[in-house]
Amino acid sequence: MLKDIEGMMRTGRLPHIWCPGCGNGIVMKAMLEAIHESGLNTDKIVVVSGIGCSSRAPGYLNFDTVHTTHGRALAFATGIKLAKPELSVFVVTGDGDGTAIGGNHLIHAARRNIDLNVILFNNNIYGMTGGQYSPLTPQGRFATTSPYGNLERSFDICDLVRGAGATYVGRGTVYHTKLLTELVKSAIRNKGFSFVEAVSICPVSYGRRNKLGSAPEMLKWLRDNAVAVKAARAMEPEKLAGKFVIGELYRETAPEYTELYAGLIARIKEGS
């Protein structure tokens, strides 16, 4: 397996820039495993990112890759997919990039149900700029710009994209790596807007400031506080308080945007 994945990496560009203990490499590996196991044609894969720690991933991946402007990965990806629908388009984004500056594109790409596979690396913080709070930093947590504790409530980003029209939504973590791979595989299979939240860890900019311990301790926290979707359904709400649900959260079938557009072109040509 490792060999198969290695072929999908620009190994000459290693070592990567991520800090020791960072979860981003684990998400990237899960994504590559999913691509490999799905048997996609690697010449037809495009990976698009915005700005931030997670968004550096495409630079290490041996596909057609674009590291765009902050928050705009989904806009670029929409253009790529619409112009050339035969491409498999992945969007790698972070919690700041995808839900703050890029929030508008996120809800509208979901609304269109355009066939993109979005993997949101959620480390609860702006890592690259040094630890400022993001829309996914939990209330009360500390960041360089919330030195007295974060006053803002955080998004449940999976609920948000589901509400906006995404047809596949899943959440995994960097502890539950097999699940993460399976979620990305399901996202690839779904013809439409697919969203996978990968709960990651940032021991340096988030964990340290919030006294969450070392990277292994943060991983253990993920293990102990994640509840599988099936188990969660059987649990009392008060037992679920403070925990988070992982697994396939939502799936539905709806017309996909580029297919609708192809239909439009066919319809006009027939009529003319």
Add this chain to the structure above:
Amino acid sequence: MNRERKAQLLQGNQACSLAAIDAGVRFYAGYPITPSTEIAEFMAEHLPRIGGKFIQMEDELGGMGAVLGAALTGAKVITATSGPGFSLKQENIGFAAMAEIPCVIVNVQRMGPSTGGPTSPAQGDIMQARWGTHGDHPIIALSPASVLETYELTVKAVNFAEKFRVPVIILLDEVVGHMREKVVLPDPAELEVVDRKRPAVLPGSYRPYETDDTGIPAMADFGTGYRWHVTGLTHNEEGAPTGQADSVERQLTRLFTKLDRYEEEITLYKTFKTADASCLFITFGCTARSAAEAVNILREEGLKAGLLQLQTIWPFPRKVVKELTRDKELVFVPELNWGQLRGEVEKYAPGKEKLYGINKINGELITPQEIAARVKEVAKAC
């Protein structure tokens, strides 16, 4: 869409859209804003008929991002906007300059600053076109004065974008964008259409920012196996981000100077009765129409006036400005702003004390009579 070679009544914005399609544009993404909306509406109707794609994005930033994404797959792309929308597009225009992605941005200028005057003509985005995004960067900006010129310069814009891998801005103004004129368009089959240079090497040895002696790197379409990396970060010949001073300097120097050797090809202008002129107007867009008529008025009264109409605004046509102003007694720069073009003319026109602006910022045109009156006033004082 009337494609017959006969006279038709056509609007500037429509001529722009038609020209883009004739030049090979097959992708439009944008966000509606007055006075540019007719371009989006035309594209929404006509692009799918020929297998092209139109998408109305959620905002201006998204519109600019989507056209750049489409351009990476090999499509020729265009977007249209106006002042405030143009401001919002700037970061991604900078990305296009840095990553060398061909694209055309139409800015149908309106009065500013801020929301300004949505349907009032203005020519105040000269500097925004050049320096709206951060950092030094190459850019081309063209500005037509008539419906037919709008067609011709839009074809040029698409070709320049493809040939030089730069963002090309079409600076229309509200008057030219909304004006309807009788035109006979050229046969699209006879147009010179330029396609970007694709790599001649096999995917394994493709270095996306390595150039031959043209200074313009070859560009592979996404999905054809070349697997290259595009970034707005300073990057090396491989496209990999780098902060190494020598590598950064090499690539940025190439980027900043890549249009220099093509200056003559890019510099487009028209002259009207300049040969014997003692008084010269330098202007562009709708104001050039008023200035041309002012030339006629003044000549009837015995004052030898002439007009240099700049069609290329950026890179600034410094050589022709220098050449044509050399022996002139008086030089006037009429424009619908506070003097943006005049500042550039001052850099290259000798005898700065003889340089006068004729400016109007109230949302109305400068009339030929106003231009002529100002010239006579100055001439009397001399």
